[in-house]
Amino acid sequence: MCAMRLTGYADKFGVHPGEKIKFYVNCDGPSEFKAEVVQMIHGDTNPRGPGYIERPMDTAANGVYKGRKQIIHSGSYGFVEDAPQFHVDSFTLQCWIWPTTPKTHPRYWKHGAQGLVTKWMDGKGYGLFINEEGCVELRINEHKISTGVPIRDHAWHFIAASFDAETGEVVLYHEPQIVYALDPVIEPVKTTVDTTIAHTAAPTALGAYVEKIDGNDALAQSSLPAGVWFAGKYNGKIDSPRICNKALNRFEIEQMKGGAQPGLTERRNSGPTGALSEVIVAAWDFWDGIDTIAAKDNGPYGFDAQLVNCPTRALTGYNWSGQNFDWKFATKEYGAIHFHDDDVDNARWQVDVEWDVPAEGIKSRFYALKLTTEDGDEDYIPFWVVPEIGKEQSKIAVMVPTISYMAYANEHVACNAGGAELFVYRVPIMQQQNMFLAEHREYGGSIYDTHTDGSGICLSSRLRPILSIRPKYDHFLAQAPWQYPADLHLIYWLETMGYEYDVITDEDVTYEGLARLENYNVIITGSHPEHNSGTQLDALHNYTQRGGRLMYMGADAWYWVHSYHPAYESEGRGVLTEMRRCESGIRTWRAEPGEYYHQGTGELGGMWRFRGRSLYSVAGVGMTNEGFDVSTYYSRTPDSLDPRVAWAFEGIDYDEPIGNFGLVGGGCAGLELDIVDVTLGSPPHTLAVATSAGRHTEAYLLVMEDFGFNQQGLDGTTHPRVRGDIAFHETPNGGGCFAFSSIAFCGSLPWNEGKNNVSTLVGNVLDRFMQDGPLPAAPAEAIKHRGRADYDTPEPATQA
Amino acid sequence: MIPIPKKGTPEREELIRLHRECVDSMKGVAGFSVLKCETPGDTTVVTGGVHEYPTLRRVLMRMRGESPAGKLITICTKVDKEWRIGRLSGIRGVPPEFVNDKVYTDEQEIQHDIFLMRLDELPETAGMPENFEEGWKHRDDNWPVT
Numbered sequence: 037m038c039a040m041r042l043t044g045y046a047d048k049f050g051v052h053p054g055e056k057i058k059f060y061v062n063c064d065g066p067s068e069f070k071a072e073v074v075q076m077i078h079g080d081t082n083p084r085g086p087g088y089i090e091r092p093m094d095t096a097a098n099g100v101y102k103g104r105k106q107i108i109h110s111g112s113y114g115f116v117e118d119a120p121q122f123h124v125d126s127f128t129l130q131c132w133i134w135p136t137t138p139k140t141h142p143r144y145w146k147h148g149a150q151g152l153v154t155k156w157m158d159g160k161g162y163g164l165f166i167n168e169e170g171c172v173e174l175r176i177n178e179h180k181i182s183t184g185v186p187i188r189d190h191a192w193h194f195i196a197a198s199f200d201a202e203t204g205e206v207v208l209y210h211e212p213q214i215v216y217a218l219d220p221v222i223e224p225v226k227t228t229v230d231t232t233i234a235h236t237a238a239p240t241a242l243g244a245y246v247e248k249i250d251g252n253d254a255l256a257q258s259s260l261p262a263g264v265w266f267a268g269k270y271n272g273k274i275d276s277p278r279i280c281n282k283a284l285n286r287f288e289i290e291q292m293k294g295g296a297q298p299g300l301t302e303r304r305n306s307g308p309t310g311a312l313s314e315v316i317v318a319a320w321d322f323w324d325g326i327d328t329i330a331a332k333d334n335g336p337y338g339f340d341a342q343l344v345n346c347p348t349r350a351l352t353g354y355n356w357s358g359q360n361f362d363w364k365f366a367t368k369e370y371g372a373i374h375f376h377d378d379d380v381d382n383a384r385w386q387v388d389v390e391w392d393v394p395a396e397g398i399k400s401r402f403y404a405l406k407l408t409t410e411d412g413d414e415d416y417i418p419f420w421v422v423p424e425i426g427k428e429q430s431k432i433a434v435m436v437p438t439i440s441y442m443a444y445a446n447e448h449v450a451c452n453a454g455g456a457e458l459f460v461y462r463v464p465i466m467q468q469q470n471m472f473l474a475e476h477r478e479y480g481g482s483i484y485d486t487h488t489d490g491s492g493i494c495l496s497s498r499l500r501p502i503l504s505i506r507p508k509y510d511h512f513l514a515q516a517p518w519q520y521p522a523d524l525h526l527i528y529w530l531e532t533m534g535y536e537y538d539v540i541t542d543e544d545v546t547y548e549g550l551a552r553l554e555n556y557n558v559i560i561t562g563s564h565p566e567h568n569s570g571t572q573l574d575a576l577h578n579y580t581q582r583g584g585r586l587m588y589m590g591a592d593a594w595y596w597v598h599s600y601h602p603a604y605e606s607e608g609r610g611v612l613t614e615m616r617r618c619e620s621g622i623r624t625w626r627a628e629p630g631e632y633y634h635q636g637t638g639e640l641g642g643m644w645r646f647r648g649r650s651l652y653s654v655a656g657v658g659m660t661n662e663g664f665d666v667s668t669y670y671s672r673t674p675d676s677l678d679p680r681v682a683w684a685f686e687g688i689d690y691d692e693p694i695g696n697f698g699l700v701g702g703g704c705a706g707l708e709l710d711i712v713d714v715t716l717g718s719p720p721h722t723l724a725v726a727t728s729a730g731r732h733t734e735a736y737l738l739v740m741e742d743f744g745f746n747q748q749g750l751d752g753t754t755h756p757r758v759r760g761d762i763a764f765h766e767t768p769n770g771g772g773c774f775a776f777s778s779i780a781f782c783g784s785l786p787w788n789e790g791k792n793n794v795s796t797l798v799g800n801v802l803d804r805f806m807q808d809g810p811l812p813a814a815p816a817e818a819i820k821h822r823g824r825a826d827y828d829t830p831e832p833a834t835q836a
Numbered sequence: 837m838i839p840i841p842k843k844g845t846p847e848r849e850e851l852i853r854l855h856r857e858c859v860d861s862m863k864g865v866a867g868f869s870v871l872k873c874e875t876p877g878d879t880t881v882v883t884g885g886v887h888e889y890p891t892l893r894r895v896l897m898r899m900r901g902e903s904p905a906g907k908l909i910t911i912c913t914k915v916d917k918e919w920r921i922g923r924l925s926g927i928r929g930v931p932p933e934f935v936n937d938k939v940y941t942d943e944q945e946i947q948h949d950i951f952l953m954r955l956d957e958l959p960e961t962a963g964m965p966e967n968f969e970e971g972w973k974h975r976d977d978n979w980p981v982t
Contacts (some may be wrong), residue, residue, distance in 0.1 A: 081916040082866055145929020451924060451932070454907045457900035461886075462868040463950050465910040465919065465943060466932065474931035488928040508915050515943070516866040665869030666862075666879045693880065701867035702879035733869055734887060753887060783866070 040472040041065045042407045042415040043479075043501040045383065048608055049438050050422035050541045054395035059405050059417055060385035062501070063103025066409040071389045072098045076402040076418065078528035078786065079507030079521035085699045085786050086528060088508055090406065097391035097405070106386065108500060109259040110478035111146070111269030112379035113244035114320075114331045114341030117261070121317050121337055122155050123235040124281040129153050129164045129174075130196035130289055132213075132354040134372065135272035136489035138187045139170030145477050145488065146377045149173070151245030151268035152195070153277045157238035163245055164197055165268065172210045174199075179229045183210045185222050189272075192354040194293075200283035204228040209286070213354060224286075242277060242320070242331065242341055243270040243375035258384040260344045269377035271489035275353045276371055278335075279317040288312060295319045296334040306336045323371035326350050326363055326635055329381075329603045331373065346381035346495050346601070346612060348374040350635035352628065362633050362640070376487040380480035381604070381612055382499040393421060400429050400538040402436075402527055404507070418505050418520060420539045425551050431806045432537040433556040434530070436523065437565035438498075439542040439572075439598050442613045444519055445502040446473050447482035449624065450512040456624075461665040461735035464512035469503035479503070483567075483615050484624045492625030494641075495601070497612045513664050514707055514780075516700040522782060523562040525699065526589060529785035533799060535806075543610035545572045546600065553579040558805040561655075563590035563782045564708070567598045567615060573644065576654055583769030585805035587798075588655035591760065591779045592708040595621065595651055595659065597644055601636035618642030620741040622662065645741065650717030656765045657710035657718060657775040661758040663736030663751075667706020667780040668728050669696035670762055676725035680814050681764045683804060684725065684774070687796045694726055695794040700783030704794050705731070707779035709760030720822035722765040728778070729759035762797075770810015774801045838894040840958045848955065851892050858885040859948040868944055870896060898962060899954045903976055908935070908950045910943070919946050921953075 044061040051057040063069045077089035116122075131153055140147045147168070154163030159178040166187060167173040173182040174197040187193060192213035199206050208225040238246035239261065247267035250256055256263045278292050291308040296319040298306040307313025316335040324332035326349045331341040350363045353371040360366030389405060400423045404416040420436055423429050449456050451474045455464040466474075473479055480500055481493045504511070504519065511518030517525065530537050538556070545552050546569040553559055553575055573594060580586050596615050604611035617623040618632040621643040634641050645651055645658075652658035672690050676682065688694065695704025705728035712724040732752025742757060743750070752758040760777040767773060776798070784794040804811065841848035858870045864877030870892065872884035886893040905926025911934070912919050919940045922932035935953075940946045961967055 083916065084864065084866070141927050143925070143927050143930050145927075450909070452904065452928070454902060454904035454924065455900075455909055458897065461900070462870070463908065463910050463947055465912050466922070467912050467915070471911060471931055475929065477929045510912070514866075515868055664867075666865060666867040666871070666882065668879060696878070696880040699866050702865040702877075706867070733871060733882065734893075735869060 040415065040468060040503070042069060042409065042413045043503065044405070044407060044415060044417045045499060045501045046405070046417050046419050048419065049498060049610070050420045050544055051393050052422060052424050053393050053398050056390055056392050057419060058387045059389040060106065060383065061101070061388040061407060062106040062385065063409070064105045066103050066411055066413060068100050068409070069103045069413070070100050070408045072406045073391060074404055074406045076404050076507060076524060076527065077531050079509070079524040080517050080699055081508050082516070082699050086789060089528065093403070095391060097389055101388055105255065106258060106383070107255050108380055108383045108478040109266065110345060110380040110480060111244065111266070111377040112343065112345040112347035112375045113266055113269060114242035114343045115239040115261070116318070116339045116341045117239050118237045119337070119339065122240050122279070124317065125201035125233065126199055126281060126283045127162055128196065128198040128280040128282065128284040128289060129162070129278070130194070130292060131164070131277035132192055132194050132275035133272060134192050134354070135166060135187055135189055136491060137271040138166050138189050146269060149268050150270040151241055151243060152270060152274060153242060153279065154245040155238065155240045157236050157246040158248065160234040160236045161238065162199065162233055164195060165245070166270070172208065174206065174208050176206070176229055177231050177234055179231060181206055181208055181225060181227055181229070183208060183222060183225055185210060188212065196289050198283040199229070201232065204230050205283065209289070239264060240339070241266060243274060243347070244268050257386065260384060270375045271377055271487070273351060273372040273374045275322060276320070278319045280312070280315040281317050282315040292319070295321050296336070298334055306334070321371060322349070322373045323353065323367045326367065326370060327602065327638060343373070344381070345379040346497070347376065347379055348494060348635065350631065350633055352630040356630055358630065361630050364633070364638050374491065376489055376491065378477045378480055378488045380478065380500055381497045382607065383501070402524065402539060416506055420541060422540050422544055423538055425548060425555070428538055428555045430536040430538045431557040432535060432560060432802070433553070434526070434537055434539045434560045435545060435562070435565070436539055436541045437519070437562040438610070439567040439569065439613055440562070440565055441502070441505050441519055442496045442498055443483040443567040443596070443598070443615060444504055445482050445496050445498070446479050446504055448473060448485045452485055453624070455512070459664060460513060461663070462515070465510065465515055466512060467509055469506060469509060470512065473503060486625050492617060492627065494616050494627070495612055495614050499607065499611055514700055516783060519564055522564070522700065522779070525782040525786050526560070526563070529790050529795065529798070532790045535802065542568065542572055545575050547609055549575045550578045553584060554582065556584070557808060558585040558587060558802065560587045561589050561593065564779045565590065565593040566595045568594055568596070568644070569598050569600065573649065573654060580767040580771045580773060581769070583767070583771040583810055585771055585811070586655055586773045587801060587805060588773065588775040589782050591710045591777050592659040592662065593651065594644055594654040597639065597641045597647060599634050599637040599639060603636065616641030618646070620646060622739060643741065652713055652717030655773045655775045656722045656763045657712055657761060657777050658716055659708055659710050659739060660742055661732070661736050661738050661752070662708040663732060664707060665733055665735040667698060667701025667703035668731040669703045670694040670705050670726040670728050670760065672726050673724055675723040678723055680766070680818055681723050681725055684764065684797060684800045686800055688793050692793060694797065695781070695784040697787045697792065698780060698784035699786060700780035704781045704784035705760045705778045710775060710777040711757060711759055711761045712763045714824045718763070719765045720824060721818070722763050724761040724763050726762040727759055729756065732758050766811070766814055772805065772811050774805070837963050838891060838898070839960045840895060840898065840955065840962055842960055843956070847891065851895060852952065854885065854889055854892050855951050856948055859944050862944045863942055868947060899958065908953060910946050910950070912943070913939070917941065919943050921946060921950060
């Protein structure tokens with residue numbers, strides 16, 4: 037049942053009216069598929085709700101298309117096109133490596149030899165490998181010379197190999213950087229090989245080798261370079277690879293560790309010595325150009341390698357001293373690139389369907405290209421029609437959390453983490469998408485996952501099928517919709533209540549700033565806008581300061597630092613996002629020491645909170661707890677009677693449970709929850725108008741950034757901060773923020789077709805926030821001095 | 837650590853009964869916990885289960901913390917209609933496999949059958965020195981996060 041034969045993606049998330057959007061489809065089996073543009077209304081199939089709803093669209097793109105299989109050539113590597121200088125007679129190859137999976141399980145998805153520095157294809161050429169047994173191996177044509185010594189994983193090793201064409205002498209070195217008391221000595225392997233190196237047109241590869249070249253193979257078109265099949269994708273770090281065209285002795289090899297070192301006036305050559313400068317073919321310095329996707333060759337030929345599928349950079353090298361933690365100030369200690377066999381930056385598929393979005397008459401909404409076959413296959417490729425700035429269609433905008441969608445893209449936690457049962461507190465349910473991804477690791481993981489080698493994933497591309505951004509998809513975390521399908525709960529409600537709204541994405545706000553927001557009276561967020569760029573937070577802050585209104589519909593937002601990798605701008609906006617899980621926060625993996633700074637922008641990653649940018653400051657609340665079993669409800673507090681906010685509760689009795697129903701956990705307060713805390717950035721005048729205090733299960737736990745000492749009593753049955761608070765505060769110039777503080781919240785909106793008290797509350801807020809002009813001023817007595825921790829600050833003395 | 841109660845003991849039968857009543861009460865909830873809904877399918881008031889029975893709570897935590905290799909999991913085979921029990925491979929790129937042919941038409945019901953299977957599969961001394969193996973030294977012992 038796990039065979040999803042239809043998958044696809046689009047070239048963009050948001051498309052303006054009058055623009056073209058392209059769709060790439062893998063149709064693996066059926067000869068044709070049907071494509072239809074549909075408007076997305078509700079994605080939740082739960083029988084207790086309205087059920088799945090889409091609206092057909094009559095578009096020129098609708099039709100039946102010829103199907104073809106398209107595959108993803110995942111796994112990162114570097115390559116340099118074939119050149120005569122690589123056609124050596126003798127050679128020395130050398131590099132540092134920190135392998136993560138030198139020996140894999142026989143059933144591992146890419147079990148087999150891994151390429152390190154190779155100019156080798158089909159028994160011709162030369163290269164350094166780790167063989168299937170986990171030992172360093174030199175290949176010269178069909179000859180394989182191995183140390184026979186299993187290489188230790190997660191440790192630095194210097195490896196080198198030389199071949200003298202005249203004598204046939206081969207020396208293979210494997211020198212661990214750290215040698216423990218009971219490690220055997222690894223002597224260099226010396227032998228002779230009687231052969232003449234045969235050369236091919238294969239590119240030189242770093243972190244892989246070329247399996248074959250077949251320009252006519254349709255499936256090889258999505259490789260880079262097209263037509264070249266790479267195999268032996270390596271898992272681990274490589275630092276300072278060099279190729280010389282002479283069999284160097286051990287001392288010369290040691291000198292070559294330093295690389296080409298060009299550029300000084302008195303060194304009129306490119307090498308550690310004059311003699312060595314004459315034999316360098318390539319000397320790559322991975323520390324040079326860390327924010328690019330090229331591996332710089334500082335040798336005489338400048339054979340810069342193109343890096344494919346975005347391996348991880350800005351990582352500590354073999355020589356990292358632990359003195360500098362920001363690669364920008366110690367680049368030469370950051371000469372490592374970590375390649376992974378499941379990295380993917382772009383599926384590189386051929387276009388199957390295009391749609392020229394009409395310039396007029398198309399509403400800004402959630403859409404998808406619905407794909408079906410006569411055999412019952414089905415997939416949806418979501419996208420959003422976003423109006424150009426100045427051509428807004430509504431007073432309301434929904435800000436679609438596309439960075440968060442990318443962060444969660446194709447997550448494998450249910451599989452990798454044994455269901456993560458200790459936090460979901462039940463046996464998780466895998467959907468067909470999870471089953472497909474469990475087998476098809478080439479679709480890449482999410483920023484919640486670890487790579488197939490166990491290291492954390494800190495990069496996510498949108499140019500690949502993202503099976504978690506789908507309708508009819510329940511997430512294992514919630515046993516209910518999460519992110520995209522959960523945000524459709526809100527869309528269903530807006531549609532049902534008859535509101536006119538636009539949609540804009542995180543990407544738009546990141547690139548366009550305040551201009552993207554300021555023509556709207558109110559911005560509505562999604563259920564879980566956790567991952568944000570700095571410019572997006574700037575824009576939201578500027579917007580609310582200038583009188584804009586923000587309705588924060590969920591929880592755990594404004595949490596992680598994200599940046600789009602600048603090297604992918606040529607492929608479009610916001611193609612690849614980066615995020616590092618640094619010293620604190622809820623982390624499904626943890627960045628290693630010295631690896632906290634983004635490779636793309638050089639900025640410090642981690643939580644915005646630890647960059648001095650409190651999550652509480654954006655909409656008045658911040659996340660304190662999470663649990664994933666069942667949800668509960670909110671109760672009003674005395675703050676809700678304050679005339680500043682009482683209007684929001686019209687039609688809701690004071691003692692009425694708010695949202696003790698819903699399509700996410702059975703209540704509106706659940707999954708992850710935010711509270712008011714004026715000591716952490718909530719404005720001092722924030723009103724906490726409803727709370728779920730005291731009602732959560734023991735599955736709900738206080739976040740680790742809120743305590744410094746492990747102790748009992750951190751769960752929902754005991755800890756006072758394990759709760760959600762609905763909150764309101766005014767911003768300058770007639771603006772305001774309303775925070776509903778729970779990821780499950782929107783799941784209650786569709787209940788009883790929108791006739792419920794959560795709907796009443798949200799409707800009251802939206803009706804007020806969407807009005808033209810500033811909000812009514814707060815009563816004069818509300819304007820007073822307030823402290824933070826010292827909340828009962830006495831009134832200052834008045835002048836006599 | 838709390839030993840996994842042996843087959844045939846009253847303690848074990850009581851755990852099974854408590855688990856059963858929680859599962860039955862959770863049918864219809866878009867989520868799940870081993871807790872008892874006062875009104876079936878409604879989480880307004882939840883009691884019992886892991887909140888009130890420490891042995892049940894600890895046994896469940898032991899089960900939940902087991903390594904991904906061979907771990908039982910639920911697989912949805914028809915959206916919101918059919919579910920089956922699978923087992924994780926523990927190997928990246930090798931998908932879970934079904935353990936039997938039984939098809940469930942309620943997503944909560946499967947929780948109870950997996951609980952029963954795990955009671956049978958976990959040794960009484962799971963996690964104790966009797967079961968020490970090399971994997972404990974490189975984090976494959978227990979308590980996976982990712």
